[in-house]
Amino acid sequence: MSVKASLDTANRPDEWTIEQGWLLTNCQFLIRVFKDEEAIASVGDPKKLFKRERVGWKGYVEWEEFPEKKASAHKLLASQSFPDCPDFMFGPIPGTNPVLPGDDFVAWHEAIGGELTPVPEDSWRTVLLEKHPDMLHLLKFPYNGEPPKRLVTSKSITPNPLHFVRNHGGIPIIDKDKWDLSLDGLVQTPKRFSLNDLMDDSRFPRIEKTVTMQCSGTRRIEQIGLYGGQGDEVPQAPWAEGAIGTARYVGISLKKVIKECGGLINSAKHLELYGAETYVKDLEVGNYVVSVPWSKVKANEVLLVWEMNGEPLPKIHGYPLRVIVLGYIGARSVKWLYRIKAIKDTSRAPVQSREYLYFNQQVGKYNLRPTDGIQIQEMPVSSAIMSPWTKQAVIHVGKIRCKGWAYSGGGRWPERVELSADGGFTWYEVPAENMSKKGRWTWRTWELDLPCEVEGWIEIVCRCWDNSLNTQPLNIRAAWNWGLHVTSSAHRIKVYSINKSREITRKRLDKYDQMGVPLAPLTRYEAMPVQSSDEYEVFWNTHDPRDVED
Numbered sequence: 001m002s003v004k005a006s007l008d009t010a011n012r013p014d015e016w017t018i019e020q021g022w023l024l025t026n027c028q029f030l031i032r033v034f035k036d037e038e039a040i041a042s043v044g045d046p047k048k049l050f051k052r053e054r055v056g057w058k059g060y061v062e063w064e065e066f067p068e069k070k071a072s073a074h075k076l077l078a079s080q081s082f083p084d085c086p087d088f089m090f091g092p093i094p095g096t097n098p099v100l101p102g103d104d105f106v107a108w109h110e111a112i113g114g115e116l117t118p119v120p121e122d123s124w125r126t127v128l129l130e131k132h133p134d135m136l137h138l139l140k141f142p143y144n145g146e147p148p149k150r151l152v153t154s155k156s157i158t159p160n161p162l163h164f165v166r167n168h169g170g171i172p173i174i175d176k177d178k179w180d181l182s183l184d185g186l187v188q189t190p191k192r193f194s195l196n197d198l199m200d201d202s203r204f205p206r207i208e209k210t211v212t213m214q215c216s217g218t219r220r221i222e223q224i225g226l227y228g229g230q231g232d233e234v235p236q237a238p239w240a241e242g243a244i245g246t247a248r249y250v251g252i253s254l255k256k257v258i259k260e261c262g263g264l265i266n267s268a269k270h271l272e273l274y275g276a277e278t279y280v281k282d283l284e285v286g287n288y289v290v291s292v293p294w295s296k297v298k299a300n301e302v303l304l305v306w307e308m309n310g311e312p313l314p315k316i317h318g319y320p321l322r323v324i325v326l327g328y329i330g331a332r333s334v335k336w337l338y339r340i341k342a343i344k345d346t347s348r349a350p351v352q353s354r355e356y357l358y359f360n361q362q363v364g365k366y367n368l369r370p371t372d373g374i375q376i377q378e379m380p381v382s383s384a385i386m387s388p389w390t391k392q393a394v395i396h397v398g399k400i401r402c403k404g405w406a407y408s409g410g411g412r413w414p415e416r417v418e419l420s421a422d423g424g425f426t427w428y429e430v431p432a433e434n435m436s437k438k439g440r441w442t443w444r445t446w447e448l449d450l451p452c453e454v455e456g457w458i459e460i461v462c463r464c465w466d467n468s469l470n471t472q473p474l475n476i477r478a479a480w481n482w483g484l485h486v487t488s489s490a491h492r493i494k495v496y497s498i499n500k501s502r503e504i505t506r507k508r509l510d511k512y513d514q515m516g517v518p519l520a521p522l523t524r525y526e527a528m529p530v531q532s533s534d535e536y537e538v539f540w541n542t543h544d545p546r547d548v549e550d
Helices: 015-019 037-043 067-078 103-112 119-130 220-226 254-260 294-298 503-515 533-542
Strands: 136-139 144-146 181-185 191-193 207-214 244-253 270-281 284-293 302-308 322-325 337-343 382-387 393-396 399-407 414-420 444-451 456-466 491-499
Touching: 037 067, 067 103, 067 284, 103 119, 103 270, 207 322, 244 254, 254 294, 254 302, 254 337, 270 294, 284 294, 382 414, 382 456, 382 491, 393 399, 399 414, 399 456, 399 491, 414 444, 491 503
Parallel strands: 181 337, 393 491
Antiparallel strands: 136 144, 181 191, 207 244, 244 302, 270 284, 270 337, 302 322, 382 399, 399 444, 414 456, 456 491
């Protein structure tokens, strides 16, 4: 009898990858599958409960004014199980585009039904219509996408089709002639405004601003690569360095609209902003709601905009009207804005109170409390290398051409960008003439021919200093947090340096070229001679032997 036949085994076929920590998420999954048909039927007809509410507003359901409607939607979602959200913290991220499908969000919309049923497919059609064909779709629904590295900083102003998108729900399709904005709550005189009202120069002075917007998940993939974490309500969307973009917006100051309503009353200190998309958090349903402080509005740093880079707002970016909060994370710049409410304290809506929180490193899945997190508003100083890419083999003649971006939130700006080719020991400054124009609310794109004489694996590091002399922590661990937000550490990439100014390297590259042998992949063994037998003999005839004699 063979050894194999005589012994039992507890191993799985993928035992090796599990032992190496690559498939830990596949080890133990116990998912309860259920569907309470009686509870679902008791809710009633979704087509009537969640029907279209406003003419010219497709894919919109008003939740915030109807707690009973919220309760019905929650009962529908809580009475059945849904596809499990895939986890890529310990396993390979799919090599597909879209990377993640968002099956759970699609299933939630289908389970609620009514006006939400066609939203996932309608949203994807809008993506295909409005976004560049080379966009990297990180999440199909709700849509999250960023441009490829080569296009992130190809222009200092990001073209609309290449601007990143971070959506929290579906894309409502709204007729601007059927749209209006209500401003209520703690204001002297609540009012409603049409788009034509807001665009009336005689009432509201027009503002044009170039603004960089950054998602707090930018460069999240670096935190994921170090340690797993929870991510946000779209778990673990693996953002790289492209979740940032710069555009020229036209609109008005929210402060002026509040003044039109007679100003704030009763010590109102925050403005709650309502977006028309449907947002699901912990199986609770609502519209997308966040808040910004009055102090930010009073400084004319909260804009209501209808134009992006000389065109009407694209549907995917909030048509017909969105908010732009200067210097804050993108999550506060609400799209498809339809209501503003003046309130006393910070919004208790889930996006503001339970998401976009920065935790201490000892906070995790089993001890997390939202009140332990810092609500993320202004973005810290950050930068990233767009070229070369990590793990590339780079052929050069003593200098490596590097390109990237640098940004600081809160009205600060990048003052200096530095790069290192030796892991952060020696730094070279990017010359001012190699950086885009300085602006209070914008990034600076940069280029540098980075000196590098060495060959082999090197680590290129980029860091930025802003005008307040804030700079980036030098390692990812210093920025790691359970929510995987705000990867503000110095950006590090590993590349293989091939210095063609070295004679041996130049001759070898020429030989590869003559024989038609590709250099990539770098780690593949090539069956070609590297030294002739005669060259080998000449060397040892003119040098000491390998072993010394007594």
